[in-house]
Amino acid sequence: MEYYLLFSCSQIVTKELFRNAVFTAAAQAKRKVRILHQLHQPNDHPINIYHPEGEYLKRIGVVC
Secondary structure, three states: OOEEEEEEOOOOOOHHHHHHHHHHHHHHOOOOOEEEEEEEOOOOOOOOOOOHHHOOOEEEEEEO
């Protein structure tokens, strides 16, 4: 079993797009991947509801 931490710190990449990119890469590599955890930016990086692009820090921990 292999464990990977995947990160994105781009406001252009949404949570959904990031997760889809992980799934697409796993499918292309013919690997079965399970998400162990998803983390978002800490409290010192608040997200303004009028600026959803401010949610730019994302991390997914997977095992395959």
